[in-house]
Amino acid sequence: MRRLPFYVIVSLAVAAMALPAMAADKPIVVGYPMWLSGGGGLFGQPSAKGAEMLVKEVNDAGGLLGRPIELLVRDCKGTPEEATRVSKELILKDQVDFLVGGLSASQGLAISEVAKQEKILYIAPISKAAEMCEPPKLHPYVFRAAANTKTEGRSAAVFMAKHPWKRIATIGPDYAYGQGVTQAFVEWMQKNKPEVEIVYQAWPKLGETDYTPFISPVLAAKPDAAFISLWGGHFVTFAKQALDYGFFEKVKVVAAGEAGSPETARALKDELPLGITSNSYELFYFPDTPEHNAYVQRLREFSGDEYGSSWASTGYIAMQFLVEAIKKAGSTDTDKVIKALEGLTIDTPIGKQTMRAKDHQATRGQFWGTTAKVPEYPFPILKPVEYIPAEDLME
């Protein structure tokens, strides 16, 4: 092809700068407030990576409606206040078209409020507080691609109900997520297996550094099994302290909060108790399908992480929902995209997912399995592992 004369290029550039509104390739801007520094960084960073990877894939394939996507990832630390501030800044200063992000349960609730006020479409990739997508908090602008505390607690109950365990204890962090998931677990358990007795409930504060005063009372109640919802680093701390009390020998443990994710397994290595049941968003080694394996391979190359983080799937799938909805709507108009998202079914790396029209909640199930050592990896994995779908657990 003949090269364009210099003056043509210059005038095109000037035109592009002078008339940004008319330019066909003005990017679709998506704000991604995420907990990147500190305790949540271990999970927030890979989540942002997953979103970035999807954006790159879409842009490399020619963009969306002929326009590139621009992803603005911002650190919103660990608090709902900071999540609110960063979201507002993204809307007012950066004029983003859509919001995806937030990590903790309370951050999701905070960003949802902003989305409601500013009439911006918001998709929560991680935050699990069930009430976010239930009246009275539910509003037209909020969607959730993640599982919620109800489906997570209930899927743990489904798993536990299969075993002959009668006496059950719970240990949960004393805040929105821990209370929600524990309550969902207990209610589902009592409804479906009334003979089960909840013998003790421990509520350490979020970020507790010493769990030993809680460990002995749980053991004294002589439970057959315990439902634990300490997530991330909190579970790591708990497991190290509980190990020497013989906790994992005496009590069967079912741990929610992604304690079975490869991230936690890599942090604990030999100190991750074997034979405990836990969950994960995604597992690089399961399911062994071509689509999933291709996703893991791309993620490895994109993130430079030799195994591929499970948390990347949160950002990837949330962005996938947004992209597919915009495609379906043929527009970036917020109301049209909302209409398109309602009832939308997409093909994600972990299978088909539907965004329910009724409550804007994705039918995201959970991978549950038992920790075991295998020769292939230097840390324990979940084996056997199964996907417990969410459809039967939702109202």
Place this chain on the structure above:
Amino acid sequence: MFATGTSPCASRKGATAREGFVLMSLPDPSFLIIQALNGLTNAMFLFLIASGLSIIFGVLGVLNFAHGSLYMLGAYLTHQCVSFFVDVPGYFWWAVILASLAVALLGGVIERLFLRRLYHREELYQLLFTYALVLILSDLAKLIWGTDQFSVSRPAILKGAVEIFGQYFPKYNVVIIFLGPCIAFLFWFIMLRTRWGRMIRAAALDRETLGALGVNVNLLFTVVFVSGSWLAGLGGALVSPVSAIVPGMDVEIIINAFIVVVIGGLGSFWGTFLGALIVGQVYSLGILVLPRLSMVFIYVLMVLVLIIRPWGLLGRSLQR
């Protein structure tokens, strides 16, 4: 929990469901023993920290807010040393020694360069200075180690548990329970039976006269501050395998250490020991009664002590 956005209705409903489970059946005695031992372990850590705080106050007259920061640095430095020396045999103990000595050294630097200039100023200036140190050291720790949670694995020989009446109790905690009184006795011996101890006690009473008698009071003060800092560093180093190492552990421990010395009597050595035992037991047995409010018992106890005996259980009355 109130900033989390749980709707008040939902949380109240949850609360009643939970409180129902609190009234558990009478615990069997072997479990009570384990829980008391948990409290004792906690008390020994509190004693290590609070005794340093108490000695520094008793002799130098400085209420060192930054004492908890030194404890935090002890824990972080242990984590750092453990990851350096992971191939050396007995690496955990080397890390404990190195980390606590490094903290002691830092204490020396702080005393020599800064605190020394403030002895003759009003107490308010000393408080402001040590409080500023808290902020500086906590930011410094965040700068170096970030805000991630760390934890140190127990030394190999102390992994596992001993069996007490059919219940497991970690070996490491057993060692801590023995180590606490040993260090207490060592300090008591030094204070009561050695020349240095006599000088330190004299300095606490009347530093001018002691100086006039030809004792190098400046050096004495440095030694006391360094020893106090070493105790804080040692506490942090020893706590690292049983607690998560996180930003904020400095403020948490200093509050607890203050409670211990308020209950026991500021400047009183055995009072600190008694205070630590009480706080440790009240916390760990209080959890059995009101799992979510066991800290409240400790605060109530502190308030009672302040009303009835403001100088602490074993402290001297300020009205001399």
